[in-house]
Amino acid sequence: MQAEVITVGSELMLGFTLNTHSQYISRACVPIGIEVAYHTSVGDKMDRLAEVIKIAHHRSQLVFLCGGLGPTLDDLTKEALAEVLGETLMEDVLWRQRLEEFFVNRKSPIPANNYKQALVFPSGTVFPNEKGTAPGLSVTKDGVTYILLPGPPGELRPMFDLQILPFLQSLVPSEEVIYSHPMSFFGIGESALEEKLKDLITKNENPIIATYALEIGVTLRLTAHAQTVIKAKELIEPIRLEILSRVGDYCYSEQDQSLEEVVMQLLHAKKKCVSTAESCTGGLVVHLLTTVPGASGEVKGGFVSYTNISKGHIVGVSDEILKTHGAVSGETAKQLAEHTREQFQTDFAISVTGVAGPAPSEGKPVGLVYIGLAQEGVPTSVYELSLNGNRERIQRSAAKHALFILFERLKKGETTI
Amino acid sequence: MQAEVITVGSELMLGFTLNTHSQYISRACVPIGIEVAYHTSVGDKMDRLAEVIKIAHHRSQLVFLCGGLGPTLDDLTKEALAEVLGETLMEDVLWRQRLEEFFVNRKSPIPANNYKQALVFPSGTVFPNEKGTAPGLSVTKDGVTYILLPGPPGELRPMFDLQILPFLQSLVPSEEVIYSHPMSFFGIGESALEEKLKDLITKNENPIIATYALEIGVTLRLTAHAQTVIKAKELIEPIRLEILSRVGDYCYSEQDQSLEEVVMQLLHAKKKCVSTAESCTGGLVVHLLTTVPGASGEVKGGFVSYTNISKGHIVGVSDEILKTHGAVSGETAKQLAEHTREQFQTDFAISVTGVAGPAPSEGKPVGLVYIGLAQEGVPTSVYELSLNGNRERIQRSAAKHALFILFERLKKGETTI
Numbered sequence: 001m002q003a004e005v006i007t008v009g010s011e012l013m014l015g016f017t018l019n020t021h022s023q024y025i026s027r028a029c030v031p032i033g034i035e036v037a038y039h040t041s042v043g044d045k046m047d048r049l050a051e052v053i054k055i056a057h058h059r060s061q062l063v064f065l066c067g068g069l070g071p072t073l074d075d076l077t078k079e080a081l082a083e084v085l086g087e088t089l090m091e092d093v094l095w096r097q098r099l100e101e102f103f104v105n106r107k108s109p110i111p112a113n114n115y116k117q118a119l120v121f122p123s124g125t126v127f128p129n130e131k132g133t134a135p136g137l138s139v140t141k142d143g144v145t146y147i148l149l150p151g152p153p154g155e156l157r158p159m160f161d162l163q164i165l166p167f168l169q170s171l172v173p174s175e176e177v178i179y180s181h182p183m184s185f186f187g188i189g190e191s192a193l194e195e196k197l198k199d200l201i202t203k204n205e206n207p208i209i210a211t212y213a214l215e216i217g218v219t220l221r222l223t224a225h226a227q228t229v230i231k232a233k234e235l236i237e238p239i240r241l242e243i244l245s246r247v248g249d250y251c252y253s254e255q256d257q258s259l260e261e262v263v264m265q266l267l268h269a270k271k272k273c274v275s276t277a278e279s280c281t282g283g284l285v286v287h288l289l290t291t292v293p294g295a296s297g298e299v300k301g302g303f304v305s306y307t308n309i310s311k312g313h314i315v316g317v318s319d320e321i322l323k324t325h326g327a328v329s330g331e332t333a334k335q336l337a338e339h340t341r342e343q344f345q346t347d348f349a350i351s352v353t354g355v356a357g358p359a360p361s362e363g364k365p366v367g368l369v370y371i372g373l374a375q376e377g378v379p380t381s382v383y384e385l386s387l388n389g390n391r392e393r394i395q396r397s398a399a400k401h402a403l404f405i406l407f408e409r410l411k412k413g414e415t416t417i
Numbered sequence: 418m419q420a421e422v423i424t425v426g427s428e429l430m431l432g433f434t435l436n437t438h439s440q441y442i443s444r445a446c447v448p449i450g451i452e453v454a455y456h457t458s459v460g461d462k463m464d465r466l467a468e469v470i471k472i473a474h475h476r477s478q479l480v481f482l483c484g485g486l487g488p489t490l491d492d493l494t495k496e497a498l499a500e501v502l503g504e505t506l507m508e509d510v511l512w513r514q515r516l517e518e519f520f521v522n523r524k525s526p527i528p529a530n531n532y533k534q535a536l537v538f539p540s541g542t543v544f545p546n547e548k549g550t551a552p553g554l555s556v557t558k559d560g561v562t563y564i565l566l567p568g569p570p571g572e573l574r575p576m577f578d579l580q581i582l583p584f585l586q587s588l589v590p591s592e593e594v595i596y597s598h599p600m601s602f603f604g605i606g607e608s609a610l611e612e613k614l615k616d617l618i619t620k621n622e623n624p625i626i627a628t629y630a631l632e633i634g635v636t637l638r639l640t641a642h643a644q645t646v647i648k649a650k651e652l653i654e655p656i657r658l659e660i661l662s663r664v665g666d667y668c669y670s671e672q673d674q675s676l677e678e679v680v681m682q683l684l685h686a687k688k689k690c691v692s693t694a695e696s697c698t699g700g701l702v703v704h705l706l707t708t709v710p711g712a713s714g715e716v717k718g719g720f721v722s723y724t725n726i727s728k729g730h731i732v733g734v735s736d737e738i739l740k741t742h743g744a745v746s747g748e749t750a751k752q753l754a755e756h757t758r759e760q761f762q763t764d765f766a767i768s769v770t771g772v773a774g775p776a777p778s779e780g781k782p783v784g785l786v787y788i789g790l791a792q793e794g795v796p797t798s799v800y801e802l803s804l805n806g807n808r809e810r811i812q813r814s815a816a817k818h819a820l821f822i823l824f825e826r827l828k829k830g831e832t833t834i
Contacts, residue, residue, distance in 0.1 A: 013453050014597075015444030016629050016638065020435060022458065027432030036430050037465060039458035041439065048454060055472060180431075212433050221433065276721070282707025283700025286721045290699025293775050293808055301727040303720065304693070304703045310718040314760060343731060358710050391710055 001172055003029060003036045003062035006052055008077050009151060010043040021066045021149075021156060028165060030180065030223075033172050034062065044068060049080040057084065057144055062171070067151030069134035071113040077148060078119060078137070085141045089119040092126055095135050102133055127163040131155045136163065145171065179232035180223040181207075181240060184253040186404045190218045196246055200239060207236050209243075216400045217259075252407055259403040260288040266410040267298040274406065275344035276302035277315055277336040279327065279353040280369060284399040300344045305336070315339050326362045328353050330370050330382040337372030338380055348409070349374045350402050354385075356394045369398045373405055381405075418589055420446060420453045420479035423469055425494050426568060427460035438483045438566075438573060445582060447597065447640075450589050451479065461485060466497040474501065474561055479588070484568030486551035488530040494565060495536060495554070502558045506536040509543055512552050519550055544580045548572045553580065562588065596649035597640040598624075598657060601670040603821045607635045613663055617656060624653050626660075633817045634676075669824055676820040677705040683827040684715040691823065692761035693719035694732055694753040696744065696770040697786065701816040717761045722753070732756050743779045745770050747787050747799040754789030755797055765826070766791045767819050771802075773811045786815045790822055798822075 005025050011017040022039035029036050037060065042052045049068070056063045068077030082089050096118040103110040117134050120126050127136030134150040136159050147164060149156045185193060190211050194201060197220075201209045207224035222239055226232040244251060252262050267274060276286040286302035289295055305311040308322050316339035317332055325331040333351050341349030354369030355361045367387040374380045383405060387397045422442050428434040439456035446453050454477065459469045466485070473480045485494030499506050513535040520527040534551050537543050541563075544553030551567040553576050564581060566573045602610060607628050611618060614637075618626045624641035639656055643649040661668060669679050684691060693703040703719035706712055722728040725739050733756035734749055742748040750768050758766030771786030772778045784804040791797045800822060804814045 011627070011629060012440075012456065013443055014447055014640075015440045015442075015453075016627075016636075018435075018437060018440045019456070023429075023432045023435045025432075026430055030431055036432075037460065038469070039429065039436070039456075041456035043454065051476075052455070059468075210428065210433075212428060219433075223431075278700075280707075281704070282712070282716070283695075283702075283704040283719060283721060285700075287698070287700040287704050287812075290697075290721075290723065290773075291809060291812065295699070296723050299699070299723050301721045301723045301731065302700060304700060304707075304718045306707065306713050306716050306718045310761060314718065344727060356707075392708060395704075395708065 001034050001061050002059070003034050003064065004038040004040065004056050004060045005036060005064045005066065006056060007039070007041045007066045007151075008044065008049060008068035009041075010045075010074070012041045013043040020153060021151075024153075024157065025064050025066075025160065028160065029168070030178050032165070032169055033176055033178055034168065044074045044076055046076050046080055049076060050084050053081055053084045057142065061144055062168075063144060063146045065146060065148045066156060067149075069117065069137075069148060069150050071111065071117055071133065073113075081139070081146060081148070082121070085139065085146075087121055087123075087139065087141070090122045091115075091118050092120045092135075093118075095120065095126060095128075098128070099133055125167065127159055127167075129155055129159060131158060138167070176225055176227060177229055177232060178223060178225045179229050179236070180221050181233075181236050182254065182256045183220040183222070183240070183243065183251055184214070184217060184256070185220065185247065185250040186217040186252055186259060186400065188218065188247060188250040193218055193220070193247060193250075197243060200242060204239060207232075207239060209239065216397050219256075252404065258288075259400055259407060261292055263403050263407050263410065264289060264292040264295060264298060266407065268294075270410060272347040272410070273298050273300050274348045274350065275300045275340050275346040276402075277340040277349065277351040277372075278302065278304050279306060279311070279336075280356040281352045281395050281399045281402070282306065284395055285350060285352060285402045288399060288403065300346050302344075303336075303340055311336065316343070326364070328355055328362055328364045328368060328370065330372075330384060333370035333372035333382050334374075334380050335372075337374035341374040341376070347376055348406060350406055352398055352402050354387075354394070354398055356398070357391045367394055369394070369401070371398070371402050371405055373409060375409065418451050418478050419476070420451050420481065421455040421457065421473050421477045422453060422481045422483065423473060424456070424458045424483045424568075425461065425466060425485035426458075427462075427491070429458045430460040437570060438568075441570075441574065442481050442483075442577065445577065446585070447595050449582070449586055450593055450595055451585065461491045461493055463493055463497055463500075466493055467501050470498055470501045474559065478561055479585075480561060480563045482563060482565045483573060484566075486534065486554075486565060486567050488528065488534055488550065490530075498556070498563060498565070499538070502556065502563075504538055504540075504556060504558070507539045508532075508535050509537040509552075510535075512537065512543060512545075515545070516550055542584065544576055544584075546572055546576060548575060555584070593642055593644060594646055594649060595640060595642045596646050596653070597638050598650075598653050599671065599673045600637040600639070600657070600660065600668055601631070601634060601673070602637065602664065602667040603634040603669055603676060603817065605635065605664060605667040610635055610637070610664060610667075614660060617659060621656060624649075624656060626656065633814050636673075669821065675705075676817055676824060678709050680820050680824050680827065681706060681709040681712060681715060683824065685711075687827060689764040689827070690715050690717050691765045691767065692717045692757050692763040693766065693819075694757040694768040694789075695719065695721050696723060696728070696753075697773040698769045698771075698812050698816045698819070699723065701812055702767060702769060702819045705816060705820065717763050719761075720753075720757055728753065733760070743781070745772055745779055745781045745785060745787065747789075747801060750787035750789035750799050751791075751797050752789075754791035758791040758793070764793055765823065767823055769815055769819050771804075771811070771815055773815070774808045784811055786811070786818070788815070788819050788822055790826060792826065 121139035124139035137148040207222040224232040224235040336351035351372040357366035538556035541556035554565040624639040641649040641652040734752040753768035768789035774783035
């Protein structure tokens with residue numbers, strides 16, 4: 001079944017809003033065997049919107065229309081579709097009641113405009129909106145099914161997950177499934193990864209092997225089609241094992257997890273805890289760890305020491321080290337990690353000190369970063385990195401390196417990159 | 418001049434990649450008077466790509482084609498366009514040399530496939546790519562100008578800013594400009610803001626007033642069209658002043674800046690410095706401040722104290738306070754801020770303690786957050802917030818509230834929300 005996604009709104013055309021709906025819907029359609037062939041965005045203009053719908057009507061069997069279901073005069077999606085299909089919108093009595101209750105609860109009178117949100121396609125389905133006033137709608141004509149969804153992500157996403165997906169599964173003939181297995185890598189570039197797997201990528205058509213550069217790191221996806229998910233997984237398994245035998249050292253997740261999630265899982269499983277001392281990353285390492293629910297069991301806390309005084313007076317790095325080697329040095333990274341581990345009484349402590357830019361510091365170049373890893377009963381390790389990019393990228397890259405170093409230690413013991 | 422953006426790549430259709438190019442190009446086109454009317458995405462399939470180009474050819478005068486300029490067999494954009502337009506691609510001798518040099522520098526032999534990246538439209542323009550092997554291209558036929566750009570954002574963006582924008586300015590008749598003035602608000606919801614400005618929003622057509630919900634906060638854009646930027650600004654000014662007189666207290670920037678940038682600017686201007694103590698935000702407040710270049714002048718550092726032991730032993734909150742009131746309390750927020758300010762010897766210290774979820778803590782509900790603001794010579798202020806959303810949203814919202822509280826203090830002195 002061929003589908004397309006149309007997102008409606010002048011804010012998209014003016015570049016004020018980033019369209020994330022098309023990706024969201026595509027990603028959900030692939031596993032259930034719906035092929036999304038086109039994404040289109042168009043402004044709140046009747047003629048253009050109608051033209052886009054006509055084009056979709058000729059080439060697709062399933063059309064998602066996102067946005068333009070609001071109460072204002074600018075919201076035209078329903079009206080444009082009704083005109084193109086020659087359908088008449090009718091008021092849904094139940095939804096009219098819901099609208100009235102909604103405004104009673106808000107203790108404000110219902111604006112006359114809002115009543116148009118109760119207009120639906122009488123031959124189609126109404127999907128209640130738990131988060132707002134515009135219901136989702138469906139209508140089918142000439143073998144083409146249209147699904148209309150409200151524009152705000154907080155309304156579209158729960159409606160899609162809870163109501164639209166089951167509806168779609170009832171539409172799709174269950175002849176074939178597409179199954180995709182993710183493998184996330186860190187510490188190896190996209191081209192180096194492709195080089196090492198070139199023969200596999202060229203040779204295999206089912207599964208297809210594709211690389212996708214992440215903000216930091218690379219994800220590989222093995223995508224197979226088969227009659228069942230189990231058969232698709234059987235096609236993927238031997239290729240997956242071959243990939244792991246070649247580049248498994250760089251692979252940190254096969255479940256679309258972030259590095260911080262994987263690190264927190266390992267800490268939890270091994271009943272270990274961690275603290276941090278950060279200079280150039282300004283707290284990003286510890287913040288990333290605390291984005292994972294339940295972090296307080298494993299993350300005891302951290303220092304952000306942006307000045308020499310705070311590195312010395314608060315964390316405990318000796319003045320001599322700071323004077324002789326500077327704040328951006330392996331020696332400082334080592335002392336930061338060791339003193340932090342002692343103060344927070346944790347199994348591990350990780351430290352980051354470096355030059356995030358834009359200007360060099362202490363005569364040291366932008367992108368020079370030292371990471372220290374202290375562990376109870378084990379000599380402290382220090383890593384020197386030369387990172388590229390702007391300030392934000394260097395901060396993010398340094399933080400991810402720190403997490404990967406801790407990941408490797410947790411996975412393998414003492415030997416790390 | 419009516420334009421459209423076509424982005425090419427099967428990874429877009431599978432939902433693996435988020436399309437940010439269309440927004441990027443739209444945003445750049447508006448100020449120079451180019452109206453972007455459609456965004457389309459399509460996979461790496463010759464027939465579909467050709468069809469999309471044919472549709473664009475009939476309705477637009479300017480078409481951006483992004484992606485599909487790589488060396489592989491999947492990269493078909495140039496070939497599809499040549500076929501639709503009936504043009505013949507020719508080898509650009511200079512770019513062939515550049516390609517060969519590029520691979521010499523990488524010390525690897527040039528793959529045969531890469532030579533196709535030197536194929537260009539002989540009647541068009543070649544835009545050198547400083548970051549990769551695919552040059553940008555243009556070609557004009559039947560009054561429609563096509564601009565082809567490489568897919569990786571790190572290649573497309575600098576090429577667009579430095580080479581394509583000047584090229585576009587030469588295409589556009591300079592009869593009219595569109596000028597947009599941003600106003601960023603915090604602490605007032607989108608609907609409450611609209612309510613307070615309803616008459617202005619309804620009455621005005623030039624400038625148009627539109628609200629855009631940010632992840633946290635709201636941006637209002639006043640967009641005027643006129644013969645010159647100066648005249649557009651004159652149309653905007655009285656409306657802008659009226660808006661400030663009604664809701665100016667919530668406005669933190671009129672330059673599309675983030676809260677952290679505005680706070681850092683004020684700290685710098687007033688020669689003040691700050692430190693932080695964070696529990697539920699896990700370092701996000703101090704990290705946001707350090708994303709601003711040159712932060713080390715104003716940000717001395719911070720504590721992340723995720724456990725009672727670290728709040729007591731390291732920051733210095735008294736055991737009695739922690740026992741009597743709990744870690745999530747106004748009293749703890751107050752002591753965290755005061756001890757942190759003393760330890761880091763800063764003008765201000767800001768503290769955050771709360772329940773980010775997903776589970777309640779100490780019998781206190783998810784979303785309950787206390788923020789403390791200590792200032793030298795001034796009694797410490799404490800704010801209680803009830804925030805909504807998931808863990809990530811509560812962390813981000815709490816951090817932004819902390820920054821806004823500091824912003825208000827810096828702007829107005831002692832009186833805050």
